[in-house]
Amino acid sequence: MNVSTSALKPDQSVAALAITGLIALSLFLQHEFSLKQSILFLIGIGLGISLFHALFGFTGGWRRMIRERRSADVRAQILLLAVTSFLFFPVLGHVFTGVEAHGAVAQVGVSVLVGAFLFGIGMQLGGGCGSGTLFTVGWGQVDMLITLAFFIIGATLGSAHLHWWTALPGVGKVSLIDNYGWLPALALQVVVFTGLYILARTLEQQRHGNVKSLLSGAPQSSISERLIHGPWPLWWGVTGLAFFNLLTLLVAGHPWSITFAFSLWGAKIWSALGGDVLAWPYWSAGYPARALSHSVLADTTSLMDFGIMSGALLAAALAGKFAPESVLKWKRVATAVIGGLLLGYGARLAFGCNIGGMLAGIASGSLHGWLWLVAGFTGGITGLYLKVLFHIDRPFGRS
Amino acid sequence: MKKKYNRLIMGSAIGLAAIAVAIDHTRHRLPDAESPKTSVEQSDSSEESPCSLDESPCSLDESPCSL
Numbered sequence: 001m002n003v004s005t006s007a008l009k010p011d012q013s014v015a016a017l018a019i020t021g022l023i024a025l026s027l028f029l030q031h032e033f034s035l036k037q038s039i040l041f042l043i044g045i046g047l048g049i050s051l052f053h054a055l056f057g058f059t060g061g062w063r064r065m066i067r068e069r070r071s072a073d074v075r076a077q078i079l080l081l082a083v084t085s086f087l088f089f090p091v092l093g094h095v096f097t098g099v100e101a102h103g104a105v106a107q108v109g110v111s112v113l114v115g116a117f118l119f120g121i122g123m124q125l126g127g128g129c130g131s132g133t134l135f136t137v138g139w140g141q142v143d144m145l146i147t148l149a150f151f152i153i154g155a156t157l158g159s160a161h162l163h164w165w166t167a168l169p170g171v172g173k174v175s176l177i178d179n180y181g182w183l184p185a186l187a188l189q190v191v192v193f194t195g196l197y198i199l200a201r202t203l204e205q206q207r208h209g210n211v212k213s214l215l216s217g218a219p220q221s222s223i224s225e226r227l228i229h230g231p232w233p234l235w236w237g238v239t240g241l242a243f244f245n246l247l248t249l250l251v252a253g254h255p256w257s258i259t260f261a262f263s264l265w266g267a268k269i270w271s272a273l274g275g276d277v278l279a280w281p282y283w284s285a286g287y288p289a290r291a292l293s294h295s296v297l298a299d300t301t302s303l304m305d306f307g308i309m310s311g312a313l314l315a316a317a318l319a320g321k322f323a324p325e326s327v328l329k330w331k332r333v334a335t336a337v338i339g340g341l342l343l344g345y346g347a348r349l350a351f352g353c354n355i356g357g358m359l360a361g362i363a364s365g366s367l368h369g370w371l372w373l374v375a376g377f378t379g380g381i382t383g384l385y386l387k388v389l390f391h392i393d394r395p396f397g398r399s
Numbered sequence: 400m401k402k403k404y405n406r407l408i409m410g411s412a413i414g415l416a417a418i419a420v421a422i423d424h425t426r427h428r429l430p431d432a433e434s435p436k437t438s439v440e441q442s443d444s445s446e447e448s449p450c451s452l453d454e455s456p457c458s459l460d461e462s463p464c465s466l
């Protein structure tokens with residue numbers, strides 16, 4: 001990603017078009033469905049703005065940690081996991097009576113292990129994760145359109161095969177909150193977060209003799225100007241993402257999720273082309289069947305995905321960075337295609353991407369989220385070595 | 400790639416996506432023209448369904464996150 005932190009002139013025409021479109025769509029959603037749908041779209045916009053202004057990406061952060069031992073992004077991700085857990089656990093532990101919310105608890109098994117591993121490889125090849133792909137598309141990066149298109153194809157294929165994968169060995173759903181209670185479970189997770197944070201910090205200190213602060217990129221302009229035009233320090237991004245994720249839990253009744261929508265879009269397109277997706281077990285019953293038989297605007301994950309892309313587009317326009325110049329080479333096209341397919345297929349097998357599977361899983365106290373983290377990170381390391389092997393990236397150790 | 404071509408591609412993608420969403424939304428809201436009786440029934444259910452879809456993922460313990 002070519003990112004300049006220098007002050008650029010806001011792209012007023014794109015910003016004006018984006019604001020008009022966002023207002024029109026949120027009013028339409030309220031008219032056609034309910035205020036809830038409109039609010040979820042607005043929450044998606046908030047997430048998109050937070051992701052863009054803080055440049056909060058999982059893929060680049062893992063890459064910098066693995067290749068360069070620079071840990072600021074990874075430490076910000078650990079903070080995001082910790083803060084979101086602090087916000088979610090009391091809600092999911094039913095501390096607040098009258099709040100109906102369900103965590104992302106999925107079965108632990110081969111499906112998550114393989115899916116997250118493939119997703120981790122796909123992240124490094126495709127150049128983005130679930131959230132990263134959406135906000136970079138909103139940013140106007142053309143190569144990420146290719147990744148997104150094949151992400152959708154992969155997620156659709158994954159939905160066709162999921163029943164086979166879920167039949168493989170597993171231990172079922174394991175919720176730390178149900179097993180230990182929300183407070184002991186939270187304490188247990190905090191211990192793990194602290195250990196991971198110290199490990200990341202130590203690795204950077206050993207390699208470089210110093211540790212980059214999460215507060216770097218401290219405000220040079222006023223807070224209000226920076227809030228609107230960016231860039232944000234990483235901890236602003238952590239705050240924004242955790243806050244909007246909590247709002248999602250309270251309004252939608254489930255944590256922030258991304259990739260179910262990709263499978264849905266693919267299934268709808270395949271269905272429109274004459275394909276019989278109802279023959280696939282995944283789409284034949286329950287929530288997926290109902291989502292398939294209704295407007296895409298009735299699906300909360302689709303709405304929020306539209307919101308994230310729109311929010312990132314608006315933020316990019318306000319920062320004067322919409323549609324950056326890029327060179328699209330065949331190798332990049334190939335990695336976007338392969339990476340996108342792995343991202344989509346892996347996300348479906350792992351019951352979500354780095355957001356719906358890992359972040360939502362861990363913040364819900366589900367063991368599958370932790371398995372996702374380990375398998376996904378291992379996949380990330382593999383993906384980076386594959387890039388070196390195929391001469392897409394320089395060998396390790398060379399600056 | 401020049402910036403204006405990037406904008407053209409992004410604009411086209413947004414336009415195409417908007418058309419696809421509009422077609423999908425309209426497709427699910429229009430009553431079936433084949434049978435008047437069926438069309439009334441479907442119209443009634445489509446009035447109710449977005450709300451029930453709204454409420455169902457969590458009340459049925461079926462969040463899209465764990466699907």
